Amino acid sequence: MTGTTGTTGKAVPPGAADGTGTATPATDAAGGTANPASGAAGGTATPALAVRGLTVRYRDVLALDGVDLVVEAGRLTGLVGTNGSGKSTLLKAVMGIVRPDAGSIAVLGHDGAQARRRALLGYVPQAEDVDWTFPLSVRDVVAQGRYGRLGPLRRLRAADREAVDSALERVGLTALADRQIGRLSGGQRKRAFVARCLAQEARVLLLDEPFAGVDVSSQAAITALLRDLVAGGVSALVSTHDLAGLPALADDAVLLHRRVLVRGAPEVVLQPENLALAFGGAR
Numbered sequence: 001m002t003g004t005t006g007t008t009g010k011a012v013p014p015g016a017a018d019g020t021g022t023a024t025p026a027t028d029a030a031g032g033t034a035n036p037a038s039g040a041a042g043g044t045a046t047p048a049l050a051v052r053g054l055t056v057r058y059r060d061v062l063a064l065d066g067v068d069l070v071v072e073a074g075r076l077t078g079l080v081g082t083n084g085s086g087k088s089t090l091l092k093a094v095m096g097i098v099r100p101d102a103g104s105i106a107v108l109g110h111d112g113a114q115a116r117r118r119a120l121l122g123y124v125p126q127a128e129d130v131d132w133t134f135p136l137s138v139r140d141v142v143a144q145g146r147y148g149r150l151g152p153l154r155r156l157r158a159a160d161r162e163a164v165d166s167a168l169e170r171v172g173l174t175a176l177a178d179r180q181i182g183r184l185s186g187g188q189r190k191r192a193f194v195a196r197c198l199a200q201e202a203r204v205l206l207l208d209e210p211f212a213g214v215d216v217s218s219q220a221a222i223t224a225l226l227r228d229l230v231a232g233g234v235s236a237l238v239s240t241h242d243l244a245g246l247p248a249l250a251d252d253a254v255l256l257h258r259r260v261l262v263r264g265a266p267e268v269v270l271q272p273e274n275l276a277l278a279f280g281g282a283r
């Protein structure tokens, strides 16, 4: 569900296709063959996300260089790294917004395009990737989560409207449902996009900096909601700059710098010698 690039060059709420650079909106992930059986970190369960050898270039910028990453099902994985380390690019590649130069992507055993067609993937884009002037209400944005399920008439049915109402309620935005999406605060905007994933009943969530520009209480509310969803069997990959909040948020963590430098429990990834690999400018 990629967005239409608006006149501002930013994506409108349906997705977040940036349409810039040589990385282009893609219909599939690198043409690579996803291997559902691969890499469940030693386990036998099909991982929520298995990325192999993922390489993305924007013209002369090598954003991702052979990323291998497994996000285990039913867990929340935090994605950390310096500015420009490739976090957004990784999430966009999984969403099909940028086209990888090499590698494969499997989501719950389906290749990327299949997973998107089946509405398995929910996406909360970075705020900068959304055109907030687009004339959509909060309810319209949340209703986009149902698009993949609509019948041939493409009309919301009673069950769709109920799912939208219930998602709005769950994130506490019922009272603001008819407001234009750009007329929300930063934290409310994030919650609206999380509600879109809820309405979609997505099984794997990709959130790009959901805490950027968000106050402490909204951050706590979003964290609690994500933890609740994961307890219910959803899997999530969440990029964040909030290292201090990582242990409360995530079951696992990944430190990225064009490739995966460290993967493990949040407390392990946060050890100074590990952080120094990325933040100490060693690379």
Ligand SMILES: Nc1ncnc2c1ncn2[C@@H]1O[C@H](COP(=O)(O)OP(=O)(O)OP(=O)(O)O)[C@@H](O)[C@H]1O
Residues within 6 Å of the ligand: 018, 020, 021, 022, 058, 059, 061, 062, 063, 081, 082, 083, 084, 085, 086, 087, 088, 089, 090
């Ligand atoms: N549309 C683009 N065109 C050209 N280069 C890009 C584009 N988007 C990202 N890049 C480059 O790709 C690299 C990875 O960027 P990306 O946005 O994925 O990093 P990030 O880890 O999400 O950064 P941040 O924490 O600042 O959001 C950077 O060097 C960046 O400058």
